[in-house]
Amino acid sequence: MKTYALVTGASSGIGECFARALAARGKNLLLVARSAEKLEALARDLAVRHSIEAEALPADLAEPGAASHLAMSIFSRGFAVDLLVNSAGFGAQGKFWEIPLERHAQMLRLNVQALVELCHLLLVGMLERKGGTIINVSSTASFQPLPYTSSYAATKSFVTSFSLGLAEELRPCGVKVITLCPGPTRTRFFEAGQYRTIRMRGKLQAPEEVVEAALKRLDRGGLVLCRWLDKALVFMERFLPRAIVTRGAAELFKP
Numbered sequence: 001m002k003t004y005a006l007v008t009g010a011s012s013g014i015g016e017c018f019a020r021a022l023a024a025r026g027k028n029l030l031l032v033a034r035s036a037e038k039l040e041a042l043a044r045d046l047a048v049r050h051s052i053e054a055e056a057l058p059a060d061l062a063e064p065g066a067a068s069h070l071a072m073s074i075f076s077r078g079f080a081v082d083l084l085v086n087s088a089g090f091g092a093q094g095k096f097w098e099i100p101l102e103r104h105a106q107m108l109r110l111n112v113q114a115l116v117e118l119c120h121l122l123l124v125g126m127l128e129r130k131g132g133t134i135i136n137v138s139s140t141a142s143f144q145p146l147p148y149t150s151s152y153a154a155t156k157s158f159v160t161s162f163s164l165g166l167a168e169e170l171r172p173c174g175v176k177v178i179t180l181c182p183g184p185t186r187t188r189f190f191e192a193g194q195y196r197t198i199r200m201r202g203k204l205q206a207p208e209e210v211v212e213a214a215l216k217r218l219d220r221g222g223l224v225l226c227r228w229l230d231k232a233l234v235f236m237e238r239f240l241p242r243a244i245v246t247r248g249a250a251e252l253f254k255p
């Protein structure tokens with residue numbers, strides 16, 4: 001049976017790198033994001049270059065009901081998805097009350113609700129076929145509160161907790177879950193979220209590095225922290241008082 005990888009956020013950054021890396025491995029692709037023209041150009045290019053099937057499925061996943069609509073169109077066209085990469089997401093920097101409420105709501109719908117809905121809807125086929133993999137792109141932001149980007153960090157805490165729990169539930173079913181937690185990565189993310197902090201410049205990793213770390217774990221699933229520095233920080237934070245960690249993070253993200 002012909003199977004596909006569905007990659008959300010495929011028009012840019014980590015999602016686009018996933019699309020390119022999977023195409024190079026001969027995987028058929030369904031590409032999702034809002035930028036239809038970019039997706040279509042990428043799908044055409046990857047299909048020709050790697051002799052795969054690639055379809056652009058433009059969608060605004062922050063719209064209520066968009067994930068269900070997308071899943072319905074995938075089912076009705078007979079695409080069997082055995083790899084789901086949930087990479088679409090954004091953050092926002094600033095004082096919580098100065099960021100418009102609708103921006104927070106969009107972030108919750110995209111980073112949390114659409115991700116949960118796609119996992120739920122696409123798992124049905126994976127469970128029937130007794131196999132598949134879900135890669136949920138979380139963040140090192142998920143391991144502690146991040147003042148001045150509080151709601152973003154909380155969405156990623158949800159993604160990490162949800163994905164680790166789901167992985168355990170799925171252990172006997174042949175479906176793997178990778179909880180991918182990149183640190184600061186060189187993509188459009190910082191512009192899109194209007195991050196004004198410059199403290200991270202020079203410390204950004206390449207999105208290809210992030211994708212490679214995840215794909216190495218494709219057969220096993222699990223929690224993926226990409227760099228030794230991220231692993232060390234996440235480990236050490238567990239032994240420090242929460243207030244101190246939160247105050248340190250505030251210094252980093254204060255606009």
Ligand SMILES: NC(=O)c1ccc[n+]([C@@H]2O[C@H](COP(=O)([O-])OP(=O)(O)OC[C@H]3O[C@@H](n4cnc5c(N)ncnc54)[C@H](OP(=O)(O)O)[C@@H]3O)[C@@H](O)[C@H]2O)c1
Pocket residue numbers: 008009010011012013014015032033034035036059060061062063086087088089090091110137138139140181182183184185186187188189190192
């Ligand atoms: N970059 C980092 O430092 C970093 C670190 C840790 C985790 N992450 C996570 O990595 C993931 C990917 O981010 P990135 O760094 O690759 O940033 P990016 O370059 O800004 O990519 C974000 C992707 O999400 C898509 N997207 C945004 N809003 C959407 C919507 N409403 N509906 C559908 N697609 C939407 C964008 O495409 P369109 O604009 O075309 O819709 C784009 O393809 C995010 O979940 C982010 O939280 C990033």
